[in-house]
Amino acid sequence: MAQNIYDDEGFFDRYAQLPRSRDGLAAAPEWPALQAMLPPLRGLRVLDLGCGYGWFCRWAADEGAAAVVGVDLSERMLARAAEFGVPPGAAYERADLEHLDLGGRSFDVVYSSLTLHYVEDLARLVGTVRGALPAGGSFVFSVEHPVFTAPPNPAFVEGPGGAVWPLAGYAAEGPRVTNWMADGVVKHHRRLDTYVRLLRAAGFALADLVEWTPSAADLATHPDWGDEVHRPAFLLVGATAL
Amino acid sequence: MAQNIYDDEGFFDRYAQLPRSRDGLAAAPEWPALQAMLPPLRGLRVLDLGCGYGWFCRWAADEGAAAVVGVDLSERMLARAAEFGVPPGAAYERADLEHLDLGGRSFDVVYSSLTLHYVEDLARLVGTVRGALPAGGSFVFSVEHPVFTAPPNPAFVEGPGGAVWPLAGYAAEGPRVTNWMADGVVKHHRRLDTYVRLLRAAGFALADLVEWTPSAADLATHPDWGDEVHRPAFLLVGATAL
Numbered sequence: 001m002a003q004n005i006y007d008d009e010g011f012f013d014r015y016a017q018l019p020r021s022r023d024g025l026a027a028a029p030e031w032p033a034l035q036a037m038l039p040p041l042r043g044l045r046v047l048d049l050g051c052g053y054g055w056f057c058r059w060a061a062d063e064g065a066a067a068v069v070g071v072d073l074s075e076r077m078l079a080r081a082a083e084f085g086v087p088p089g090a091a092y093e094r095a096d097l098e099h100l101d102l103g104g105r106s107f108d109v110v111y112s113s114l115t116l117h118y119v120e121d122l123a124r125l126v127g128t129v130r131g132a133l134p135a136g137g138s139f140v141f142s143v144e145h146p147v148f149t150a151p152p153n154p155a156f157v158e159g160p161g162g163a164v165w166p167l168a169g170y171a172a173e174g175p176r177v178t179n180w181m182a183d184g185v186v187k188h189h190r191r192l193d194t195y196v197r198l199l200r201a202a203g204f205a206l207a208d209l210v211e212w213t214p215s216a217a218d219l220a221t222h223p224d225w226g227d228e229v230h231r232p233a234f235l236l237v238g239a240t241a242l
Numbered sequence: 243m244a245q246n247i248y249d250d251e252g253f254f255d256r257y258a259q260l261p262r263s264r265d266g267l268a269a270a271p272e273w274p275a276l277q278a279m280l281p282p283l284r285g286l287r288v289l290d291l292g293c294g295y296g297w298f299c300r301w302a303a304d305e306g307a308a309a310v311v312g313v314d315l316s317e318r319m320l321a322r323a324a325e326f327g328v329p330p331g332a333a334y335e336r337a338d339l340e341h342l343d344l345g346g347r348s349f350d351v352v353y354s355s356l357t358l359h360y361v362e363d364l365a366r367l368v369g370t371v372r373g374a375l376p377a378g379g380s381f382v383f384s385v386e387h388p389v390f391t392a393p394p395n396p397a398f399v400e401g402p403g404g405a406v407w408p409l410a411g412y413a414a415e416g417p418r419v420t421n422w423m424a425d426g427v428v429k430h431h432r433r434l435d436t437y438v439r440l441l442r443a444a445g446f447a448l449a450d451l452v453e454w455t456p457s458a459a460d461l462a463t464h465p466d467w468g469d470e471v472h473r474p475a476f477l478l479v480g481a482t483a484l
Binding site: 159 | 389393394395399401402403404405406407408409410411412413414433434435438439447448451452453455456470471472473474
């Protein structure tokens with residue numbers, strides 16, 4: 001079974017304080033770029049891998065999706081999602097993405113926000129996603145960017161000309177243990193070309209690719225994000241099933 | 243007119259000592275991955291942007307290409323290419339890629355090795371390439387990787403855990419002045435997502451993407467390349483005209 005940091009009480013409490021946990025999609029600066037990769041959801045069947053509090057699932061239901069399934073490993077996350085109210089046509093399910101079995105169900109859009117870098121066997125999961133989509137279906141996801149996940153010491157340091165991101169270990173894919181809001185959080189570093197290759201191997205065409213860094217408007221609102229221009233934090237990908 | 247460092251005498255002399263200048267494609271460690279993105283060239287019309295000494299043009303002619311055109315800004319490069327002998331069906335032409343005009347000619351494959359990061363108006367050039375290819379035609383190129391071109395100080399430094407690449411300035415596209423083999427060499431930094439976006443905007447589908455880092459076999463032959471695993475040096479792209 002995959003690591004389930006979200007059911008660690010301390011982690012869960014700290015996670016609950018993140019702006020994107022409290023305020024949902026509007027507090028996620030990469031959301032507009034990710035949203036732009038989605039087709040209009042009206043009448044479509046939507047799956048969210050790593051649905052957390054269900055912000056995206058509720059938005060998808062509001063957009064008129066015919067069916068919305070949110071999957072998460074964390075019982076606490078799913079309980080919180082249910083507290084917000086389950087929209088008509090929506091359902092939450094507990095599942096481990098390492099062993100996801102959709103039981104033959106089909107979807108038109110599969111979405112995932114900042115979850116897939118916790119999955120070790122991503123090739124298997126991408127194959128499962130492809131098998132649940134018709135040709136033309138969409139797989140839209142964000143992950144921590146490979147230059148973000150690569151370094152053994154992922155924190156800005158002062159260089160001669162200011163802050164620099166100490167990029168190292170890019171070629172060495174595999175687990176990275178960090179202490180983000182809890183000790184011993186395991187992420188799986190993959191190269192950017194590996195994400196592209198896994199998608200192609202599973203039968204997807206790459207439709208969109210965005211490396212998120214803050215815009216001028218983001219920086220005006222959040223001057224504390226100044227260092228975020230030095231390396232992309234998030235990789236956003238839109239893929240179309242062939 | 244674009245900067246023409248290759249006609250600087252000191253630069254040209256130092257460039258001539260690079261393994262890939264002396265020994266051609268076999269001395270370029272990224273060549274096998276780039277070659278794998280090319281279709282079989284027999285009977286095809288091939289254009290090489292930034293042909294240098296003509297190593298690729300001669301290889302393409304050997305592979306049976308019906309016609310090969312090599313373009314370069316540097317008179318010295320083209321003179322050296324001619325000294326190696328111009329194969330039947332091949333021709334070398336002097337042109338500035340900032341203002342390339344192919345005069346209505348068509349090609350089946352456009353290739354470029356480690357040249358496009360010197361081009362300021364890449365959107366224009368990619369449009370010119372697209373206009374010279376039929377649907378299904380191939381555009382295969384390598385550039386210095388965006389994490390390589392981004393930093394104002396592009397050299398490894400010692401971090402607490404060993405060598406790190408001081409990534410900075412990734413979001414700020416534009417010129418970077420470096421002193422690679424000559425003072426004041428100007429490269430144009432672009433984000434990886436910009437390369438993808440420019441290709442899509444011009445009417446290409448992304449077919450292949452490889453971030454070159456040394457293999458175990460490369461490292462056995464070149465133990466001095468050890469730090470190259472910490473960040474990709476080259477970005478290799480294969481695109482198909484839609």
